Amino acid sequence: MGGKVLVFGGLRGSAEPRPVPLGDLVVLDPATLEVERVVSGGGGPALSHHGSVPLHDRWLLVVGGWDGRRRLSALHAYDLAGAGGWARLEEEEGGGSRAPHAGLSGHTCTKVSDREGGVRTQRRFASLDTLHVDAAARRYWRNPPNPGRSDEPKGNGRGLIERLSSLIASGSASPRTPRALRHHSMTLVGPFAVLDGGECFNKASDTVCNDLFIYDTRTAGGRWYQLSGTDSEMKRVGHRVLVVGENLCLIGGRGPDGTSCSPEIYTLEINT
Template sequence: MSAAPSLWEWKPIARDALLARAHHSCDVVRGKLLLFGGLRSGEPKEPPLGDTVAFDPVLLTAETVVPDSRDPRSHHDTAVLADRWLCVVGGWDGAHRISSVGCFDAEQGRWERWAEGPSNDPPVGLSSHTCTKVSEHELRVVGRQGGLRTQRRFASLYTLRINPTTKTYWYKEEDLRLASRAGHSAMLLHDPGGYRLVVFGGRDSCDLEVAGHWSKAKIHVEPVHAPKLTAQLSRLVGSGRGSPQAPKGLRHQSCSMVGPFAVVFGGETLAKGRDAVCNDLYIYDTRCSSPSWLHFPGSDRRQKRVGHRTCLWDDKLYLVGGFGPDGKTPCPEVCVLDIPE
């Protein structure tokens, strides 16, 4: 008997040692996937990377753009402003959790350390947090702050203002309290009157929490044209072969919005066990008034990932880096999500 055809898979398209890293960032800037920082191994004392690498999805080649930013980071998050500035927020510098902001100017090809504004009220430090772009001048930061020995019981929620003209930034803590999370994901979803930011994961539950509301006039969401992939996801969701199950007790997974679908992949379970790294695809379908999760398990354990990133570009969803099945060996492959007809 022949094996049943796979509902989905990650199809490798390129391989380069420059991409072998985890807990890095990966963003589309000027038509290329721009990687920054991360870790080369799962060893606790491994210092983070400070290099910037660009992957060209047309030529399928990787190159080092800046060998060393002099400000290494891992477990950070990023936002792209005006398709020019890659803003790096917080992270682990090898000794401390930090909250400072650094920016890579893709037009000038150089890193800049931006200054704190006069009303800055920064977190003690951030790592494994999320940073969501609300507009070209405002980001929403969600995460559990603290130093090496201190942690808060609740997640910190900050509005981060950015001014590229003066190269300054300033944090403002919001009053809303969320459950403590680390290694979670954030989804910016449509509301009847605008948008809401929803966070999940990073703790032993499958709860969704709302971390902010904005009207359509207050938020800047860049439309992403991905009709082919959206149609493929719609067909997969409608196949009846997914189980109604939300991700529970998962952290350091990836999450990308593709039209009305949030596509979540991989991560590691918080349950104790030797085989904690996952190879599961979850799709959050927001097309109806009561959004729902569907779970599609992976069949190839070699594609297990944690601390990886996914990026949507030119109607394709790319998977870049991350630790593999053992949770400590970085993967040098770039893959695209393939959903056969």
């Protein structure tokens, strides 16, 4: 966001059976790999396994997560402008379904449009909510998910879109739908949604994945494609994949054994 990488919450590498989630927000400059600032506390949440998404290059929106005792459905926003700070968002009455929110953890949030403030929340077994967010007014409302196109990147990211398109056109990415996953990462790259890693539900062992899936929205109904990972050391769960310039960068998460934490930042090579 604003050319910076924001890292919020998570868990320390700990042998404790119930480690306490973190409430720190770290601002990292990807060009120098230097930490610009660290925001601790300030009335904000302390969470792991949450979903987050930037809004209007100003707010970091955090949805759900695990607070060490239970799964939450609350929305929080951190304002990077001016005095900034954390604020909890309140649901506006009359804004769609009033059914109680389910607590969420290990889900993903994907910004659909800055103009409408839409955020899609993917829960277990791929159920969807659409959230419309007004962070300045500290409010949000819900309605059933509607199909839509994401905003095209302005400047940076166009070369990455072309490389993903070439993977599909060349047959390097094969048609395949992902299995039920949790603690994966999903990010939007123009007309593509890129899903990486996660923990697979339908396997008894070796459940941490390193596959990369591409969801192509350029055709009606959309279509999934898969790139199978060849490096078993890059299996990740609870990580994040971000668009930084013309590259996809992987940060954090647990490794192939599902327990060891990884502090490194990697750039994902896409060879077409």
